[in-house]
Amino acid sequence: MPLPAPLDRADAVVFDAYGTLLDVHSAVQRHAGAVGPEAQGLSDTWRQKQLEYSWVLALAGRYAPFWTLTERALDFALAKHPKVDPGVRADLLEAYKALDAYEEVPATLRHLRGAGLKTAILSNGDTAMLDAAVTAADLGGLLDAVLSVDPAGTFKTAPAAYDLAPARLGVARERIVFLSSNRWDIAGAAAYGFTPVWVNRTGQPDEYPDLAPVRVIRSLDGLLA
Structure with a gap:
């Protein structure tokens, strides 16, 4: 055909x-119980900042591995959503690898x-x-x-x-x-x-x-x- x-x-x-x-949202969804009611907001912020950091570096003529940006974006997202236990950070990053x-x-x-x-x-x-x-x-x-x-x-x-x-x-x-x-x-x-x-x-x-x-x-x- x-x-x-x-x-x-x-x-x-x-x-x-x-x-x-x-x-990209499956990492947070996998740990939604631990993240709590702000799970979707956290995931949206994480993704938004991950992309934003790549655009800013590219426009500035700089580069860092995308995994580094993924970690930095999650740190920002956790800071923006202080009701989420920061202890979930390691689990979320591990989930993002899969x-x-x-x-x-x-x-x-x-x-x-x-x-x-x-x-x-x-x-x-x-x-x-x-x-x-x-x-x-x-x-x-x-x-x-x-x-x-x-x-x-x-x-x-x-x-x-x-x-x-x-x-x-x-x-x-x-x-x-x-x-x-x-x-x-x-x-x-x-x-x-x-x-x-x-x-x-x-x-x-x-x-x-x-x-x-x-x-x-x-x-x-x-x-x-």
């Missing part, structure tokens, strides 16, 4: 990891590989945390490459970060479909020349009208529809 657009014009499909393949994959992820990756497409992750995550996450989610055998921005020394949306995918996969950028749940990442991918598909899992309003995705889907199942 022919693949639907834009897969019919692709040689590779590259995924963001955190929020796209892996549920986030849950979204339910449809393995089947989608198997289908893409079965259709002859290369599959890869391109993530702000550093190599160690990505290796741990992919192993915990049992996705390693379904990916041709797991790419950290580490070698670029910067974070997405810097073009140098996106450069890593075509270089490693040996595929021209215009033949790569790129998926992310982060609209800012989709904007960066569009500017770079990937074919971007926005996985809008939470029904967010659109933005960046000049850097639009070619498709919007609610989960990875929609990619194959």
Whole structure:
């Protein structure tokens, strides 16, 4: 059966990891009883600051491993939510190394590989945390490459970060479909020349009208529809 657009014009499909393949809120959810009623607020703050720190460093021409930013973001989140017992910090960080994959992820990756497409992750995550996450989610055998921005020394949306995918996969950028749940990442991918598909899992309003995705889907199942 022919693949639907834009897969019919692709040689590779590259995924963001955190929020796209892996549920970034599953770490706090796993310890929701210990965190208490501010669990969702804590998780939202943690994620917001983790991303904010990466943007600020990239714009300032600086870099630190994403795991370091993850730790700093959690420390901020705990300080902002003082009713949460800071003793949960170690458990939350350990859980972040083994986030849950979204339910449809393995089947989608198997289908893409079965259709002859290369599959890869391109993530702000550093190599160690990505290796741990992919192993915990049992996705390693379904990916041709797991790419950290580490070698670029910067974070997405810097073009140098996106450069890593075509270089490693040996595929021209215009033949790569790129998926992310982060609209800012989709904007960066569009500017770079990937074919971007926005996985809008939470029904967010659109933005960046000049850097639009070619498709919007609610989960990875929609990619194959």
